[in-house]
Amino acid sequence: MIKTPILSDSQIAEFQRDGYVVCRGAFNTEETDTITTWATEVEELPELPGKQWVFHEESALDGSDLINRIEYISPFHSGFASLTENLRHAAGQLLGDDAVLFKEKINFKMPGGGGFEPHQDSQAGWEVYASNFITAMICIDEATVENGCLEIAAGENKRGLIRGMEPLTANDTSDMNFIAVPTRPGDMVLFDAYTPHRSAPNPTTEQRRVYYATYNRASEGDHIERYYADKRKNFPPDIERDPDREYVYKV
Ligand SMILES: O=C(O)CCC(=O)C(=O)O
Numbered sequence: 431m432i433k434t435p436i437l438s439d440s441q442i443a444e445f446q447r448d449g450y451v452v453c454r455g456a457f458n459t460e461e462t463d464t465i466t467t468w469a470t471e472v473e474e475l476p477e478l479p480g481k482q483w484v485f486h487e488e489s490a491l492d493g494s495d496l497i498n499r500i501e502y503i504s505p506f507h508s509g510f511a512s513l514t515e516n517l518r519h520a521a522g523q524l525l526g527d528d529a530v531l532f533k534e535k536i537n538f539k540m541p542g543g544g545g546f547e548p549h550q551d552s553q554a555g556w557e558v559y560a561s562n563f564i565t566a567m568i569c570i571d572e573a574t575v576e577n578g579c580l581e582i583a584a585g586e587n588k589r590g591l592i593r594g595m596e597p598l599t600a601n602d603t604s605d606m607n608f609i610a611v612p613t614r615p616g617d618m619v620l621f622d623a624y625t626p627h628r629s630a631p632n633p634t635t636e637q638r639r640v641y642y643a644t645y646n647r648a649s650e651g652d653h654i655e656r657y658y659a660d661k662r663k664n665f666p667p668d669i670e671r672d673p674d675r676e677y678v679y680k681v
Contacts, residue, residue: 431461431463432457432461432512432513432516433454433457433458433461433516434470434504434515434516434517434519434520435453435457435517435520435618436519436520436523437443437451437453437472437520437523437620438458438522442523443534445524445620445621445622446623447584447585448582448584448585449582449584449585449586449587449588449621449622449624450582450584450611450619450620450622451619451620451621451623452611452613452617452618453520453618453619453620454503454547454617455614455616455617455618455638456568456616456618457568457616457618458616460588460618461616462615462616463511464509465570465637465641466571466615467569468507468510469536469570469641470508470510470536471507471509472500472503472507472510472536473497473500475506475507477667477668477669478631479667479670480570480670480677481506482500482501482502482503482505482506482667483500483501483502483508483658483666484497484499484500484527484559484667484668484669485497485498485499485500485501485667485668486498486541486668487544488540488542488543489540489543489612490542490543490631490633491541491542491633492497494542496540496542496543497537497538497540498537498538498539498543498544499522499535499536499537499538500535500536500538501533501534501535501658501667502533502534502535502622502658503534503535503536504531504534505538506652508658510534510641513568513641513643514534514643515533516564517566517568517643518530518531518625518645520564520566520618520620521564521566521645522645523624523667524564524620524622525562525564525645525646525647526647526650527543527646527647527649528648528649529564529645529646529647529648530645530646530651530652530653530654531643531644531645531648531654532556532560532563532644532645532653532654532657532658533642533643533644533658534641534642534643534644535641535642536570536641536642537637537639537640537642538634538637538638538639539577539578539629539631539632539637539639539640540637540638541632541634541635541636541637542560542631542632542633543578543632543635543637543638544630544631545578545628545629545630545631545632546627546629547597547598547628548597548598548602548603548606548608548627548628549566549597549598549600549626549627549628549681550587550591550592550598550623550624550625550626550627551563551565551623551624551625551644552560552591552594552621552623552624552680553591553592553593553594553595553596553597553598553681554595554681555595555681556608556623557591557593557594559645559646559649559650559651559653559656559657560622560646560651560653561647561650562622562623562646562647563622563623563644563646564617564620564621564622564644564645564646565617565620565621565622565623565642565643565644566620566642566643566644566645566661567580567619567620567621567640567641567642568616568617568618568641568642568643569614569615569616569617569618569619569640570615570639570640570641571611571615571636571637571638571639571640572612572613572614572615572638573612573613573640574612574638575610575612575673576628576633576634577632577633577634577636577638578629578630578631578632579610579611579612579613579629579638580610580611580613580619580627580628580629580640581608581609581610581611581627581629582609582611582619582621582625582626582627583603583606583608583609583625583626583627584607584609584620584655586625586626587621587622587624587625587626588624589624590624591624592626595680595681596680597648597680597681598626598644603614603626606626606633608626608627608628609678613640618679622676623644624632628637628639646647646678651671664677665677665679
């Protein structure tokens, strides 16, 4: 059984100040072991059209094929389906409304896996679905500065959307202070869709898996199916791709 995390008033105040909050030990060892087993189960599911969305990348260490991330998991895994329900409460506390799942994924960041340019999640065109989102990140493997933990710019979410459909430029971030947020398995980080964040590649020999579940206000609609249908047109999972077409990752 995985618990339903409930945020304290001080955690909510921290989020309101910084655009993110780190909840250390949100899940105990037993719960974290369960989530880790589920992540392995998802990784081992057959990769088929119309199922969970698997994206690959090439290792910067040896050129081997790596799993970069797996999205759209809950329809095919009851454990993650229950976890998305558990996380809905904390997301709702920060949204000030009932929360509804918008998207979810596991970022694997295997040895040689790439990092993420500084961006706000809403830059990926999310504003057509809802006005803001809360993402809950659950740490599966220890995330360190060395293997590419999250780095977050506190309070910069107050600027709103800086620019759509491309990551932040060096000019945008020149006066931002990105703080490394190392996490241990079972820690949870919540942030909103305007909070700039980034992470470095993983040059180590250990993988760095983290799970992300993103929610919007239920009063702004349930968009998960439309979101993935829209995304399928421009950036489908690797197994569904037309070999003659070029697909460009934007944000
Ligand atoms: O997992 C990470 O290191 C960062 C992920 C991220 O920023 C994203 O998926 O938008």
